[in-house]
Amino acid sequence: MTTFIPEWVKVPARLVHVKRMLSVLDGDYVIRRPLTADHRIVDFFVEHRSKGWLIVAVEQAPFGEIDPAQLFDTDARTLFERRLASLQKMACLEGQPAALVKVLVIMWSCSIEEARALMMQYLPKYGTRIVSREQFSSWTGKILEASLTLLSEEVSDSFRGTHFPEVEIPAACTTRRFFNRDNRASLKRHFLDQEQELASKLDLELPGDQASTARDFSVRLINGVAGSGKTLIALNRALLLAELFPKQRLLILIHNTPVVADIKERLHRVRGGIPESLEISTFFSWTCQQWRYAFGGAPKMPGDPYVVSYLVKQARSRWPDIKLSDGQLIAEMDFINEALVLDEAAYLEVNRAGRGFSLRPREREQIWSLYQAVAASLQASGLRMWSALPRDICLAGASTDRILKYDHILIDEAQFFAPSWFQVVKLSTAPDGQLFLCADPNQGFMKNRLSWKSAGLEVAGRTRKLQKSYRTTRAILEAASGVLAKLGSGNDEDYLRPDFRGMEPGVRPMVIYTDSPQDGVDRVLAEVSAIAAEDVLPLSAVLLIYGDAVQRSAFHEQLTRQLGVGKVWWFNEKGQKKAPPSGYGKDYLRMAYVETATGLEASVVFLVGVEQLFSGSEKVGLSEEAQSELREVNARKLYMAMTRAGQRLVLISSQHLPPELEALFDVVK
Numbered sequence: 001m002t003t004f005i006p007e008w009v010k011v012p013a014r015l016v017h018v019k020r021m022l023s024v025l026d027g028d029y030v031i032r033r034p035l036t037a038d039h040r041i042v043d044f045f046v047e048h049r050s051k052g053w054l055i056v057a058v059e060q061a062p063f064g065e066i067d068p069a070q071l072f073d074t075d076a077r078t079l080f081e082r083r084l085a086s087l088q089k090m091a092c093l094e095g096q097p098a099a100l101v102k103v104l105v106i107m108w109s110c111s112i113e114e115a116r117a118l119m120m121q122y123l124p125k126y127g128t129r130i131v132s133r134e135q136f137s138s139w140t141g142k143i144l145e146a147s148l149t150l151l152s153e154e155v156s157d158s159f160r161g162t163h164f165p166e167v168e169i170p171a172a173c174t175t176r177r178f179f180n181r182d183n184r185a186s187l188k189r190h191f192l193d194q195e196q197e198l199a200s201k202l203d204l205e206l207p208g209d210q211a212s213t214a215r216d217f218s219v220r221l222i223n224g225v226a227g228s229g230k231t232l233i234a235l236n237r238a239l240l241l242a243e244l245f246p247k248q249r250l251l252i253l254i255h256n257t258p259v260v261a262d263i264k265e266r267l268h269r270v271r272g273g274i275p276e277s278l279e280i281s282t283f284f285s286w287t288c289q290q291w292r293y294a295f296g297g298a299p300k301m302p303g304d305p306y307v308v309s310y311l312v313k314q315a316r317s318r319w320p321d322i323k324l325s326d327g328q329l330i331a332e333m334d335f336i337n338e339a340l341v342l343d344e345a346a347y348l349e350v351n352r353a354g355r356g357f358s359l360r361p362r363e364r365e366q367i368w369s370l371y372q373a374v375a376a377s378l379q380a381s382g383l384r385m386w387s388a389l390p391r392d393i394c395l396a397g398a399s400t401d402r403i404l405k406y407d408h409i410l411i412d413e414a415q416f417f418a419p420s421w422f423q424v425v426k427l428s429t430a431p432d433g434q435l436f437l438c439a440d441p442n443q444g445f446m447k448n449r450l451s452w453k454s455a456g457l458e459v460a461g462r463t464r465k466l467q468k469s470y471r472t473t474r475a476i477l478e479a480a481s482g483v484l485a486k487l488g489s490g491n492d493e494d495y496l497r498p499d500f501r502g503m504e505p506g507v508r509p510m511v512i513y514t515d516s517p518q519d520g521v522d523r524v525l526a527e528v529s530a531i532a533a534e535d536v537l538p539l540s541a542v543l544l545i546y547g548d549a550v551q552r553s554a555f556h557e558q559l560t561r562q563l564g565v566g567k568v569w570w571f572n573e574k575g576q577k578k579a580p581p582s583g584y585g586k587d588y589l590r591m592a593y594v595e596t597a598t599g600l601e602a603s604v605v606f607l608v609g610v611e612q613l614f615s616g617s618e619k620v621g622l623s624e625e626a627q628s629e630l631r632e633v634n635a636r637k638l639y640m641a642m643t644r645a646g647q648r649l650v651l652i653s654s655q656h657l658p659p660e661l662e663a664l665f666d667v668v669k
């Protein structure tokens with residue numbers, strides 16, 4: 001079946017008829033409406049996978065008004081001729097006089113004879129083919145086939161880049177540029193594929209088509225495997241929206257601070273900045289801002305995480321038979337806040353599936369009392385838990401009228417969002433606004449097992465899947481999927497299967513065993529120095545992901561000593577969370593803690609100090625349910641971390657992997 005981009009849901013009446021005619025074509029046809037001002041000249045572009053391109057306009061002027069035989073020019077004729085001249089110009093590449101592709105005009109209100117008369121007149125002058133509506137309807141496929149022009153790959157890219165610049169991926173924004181070694185290939189241009197383009201333009205109709213956006217609050221979900229372009233799609237869509245609707249307020253929310261910093265850095269590099277109407281933020285920094293609007297002051301949270309621990313320790317002495325650790329109790333209080341549990345009765349009923357441990361009614365009663373006691377102690381000092389911030393806004397009643405409202409909110413990494421977070425997002429969406437979610441269910445290790453429905457989002461029938469990965473090689477993605485399947489429960493229900501077809505085969509990931517975690521760090525330092533000395537790859541092509549077994553400050557210090565001050569961007573260091581150490585536009589080696597590496601990527605990734613993720617299920621003292629939950633969480637973290645790599649993945653471990661996992665790697669001495 002023909003693909004229409006955007007979906008042509010709200011096109012003018014004449015195009016509804018045209019869409020019906022075009023719908024019966026084979027699946028190799030893509031029909032695109034331009035989203036820019038060009039749509040007043042051209043109605044659509046036809047692209048056929050193997051036969052090339054065509055420009056089509058549907059003209060409504062009746063023959064009587066534009067008849068070339070009339071002695072005097074009419075306004076209608078002048079306008080028609082202007083349109084033909086513009087179409088002719090669009091068929092050429094800038095600076096080149098000859099038309100690259102043909103132009104077809106469908107005369108909506110003319111007979112066959114009248115269309116013929118017009119063609120006789122205008123074909124020589126403007127190179128335009130003209131047919132009547134009747135002819136086009138009877139011979140749609142034949143007319144299109146005869147009019148398409150096959151272009152070389154390079155020229156086709158130029159044509160696409162000229163008319164659909166919004167789908168081009170700047171070279172600096174794709175790890176794929178490193179796939180190509182020779183110069184010619186590295187100049188190759190990259191574009192969103194058809195599925196990605198369709199996803200990025202969902203519900204976008206032209207300003208001229210009356211409904212510029214869907215009228216009611218609408219939600220769309222893009223579910224994609226790691227590296228399928230979700231961040232790219234969210235960004236491209238936001239940039240396109242900023243251009244189409246400059247007066248609308250746009251927001252991109254991402255869970256992870258490093259990704260926000262990384263995206264801003266890329267936008268500065270590629271576009272010199274971010275459009276004024278677009279805000280890009282982490283959920284919490286944005287929520288703090290919304291809280292200020294709602295309550296008229298800055299929220300205060302404990303500066304030291306031990307404050308909450310201390311309060312829990314003190315309060316729990318009243319319920320000596322509570323078995324959970326302090327950490328588990330804090331996590332449970334976060335859950336109460338995030339799931340918007342309002343009172344004890346609701347807490348006794350709430351579904352806690354996926355929480356890793358079960359609680360009997362009596363335990364729930366005790367935990368609820370503990371939760372209230374800790375919240376009251378915090379409140380006495382004017383404080384609240386971080387997880388209570390979104391909850392406060394959700395329960396603020398009329399005060400939420402004062403929070404900022406956005407026309408479009410786009411969420412990347414939505415799998416990490418909690419119900420209370422989504423509720424704040426919904427409260428912040430204008431009445432006819434749109435919510436666009438990108439998620440990878442395979443990476444959802446934090447707020448896991450949350451269904452969209454339980455978060456108050458109706459995504460049934462409004463979801464698109466992306467199963468093709470562009471970031472990584474088949475070898476790496478297969479290994480990462482293998483870890484997920486072997487270490488995790490392989491929960492088939494929400495597992496999104498990657499489509500491996502057509503992927504770059506690549507090199508299998510490597511594992512290097514060392515005697516101790518410190519030896520592992522030394523090995524990374526040696527490898528990084530070798531890369532820097534060879535001068536083949538920029539430092540930005542390398543990402544170091546470290547786990548708990550690494551002494552992070554010492555690691556950072558050693559790297560800085562080796563590469564020079566200001567050359568290492570440590571995403572988890574206080575002063576570098578939001579921007580690189582020596583400003584935008586420089587070349588940095590990046591390092592990130594495994595918990596905060598989501599969304600990042602690099603050509604070469606070193607994974608070091610993550611031993612306990614491979615063996616986390618052997619923790620003593622955990623119930624069977626908690627063990628299996630931990631295994632699942634660890635499997636998803638490893639999957640996420642491994643899929644950060646574009647071409648090379650090197651795991652450095654001071655412990656031998658279990659044989660079934662080691663088999664997914666090449667062991668290097």
Ligand SMILES: Nc1ncnc2c1ncn2[C@@H]1O[C@H](COP(=O)(O)OP(=O)(O)OP(=O)(O)O)[C@@H](O)[C@H]1O
Binds near residue numbers: 176190228601
């Ligand atoms: N059609 C494409 N052509 C070339 N490169 C692409 C294409 N689509 C995506 N990429 C590149 O693939 C990489 C992964 O894209 P992106 O980060 O948007 O994926 P993602 O789905 O958000 O990944 P994750 O969820 O794993 O973080 C990026 O370098 C991106 O530029």
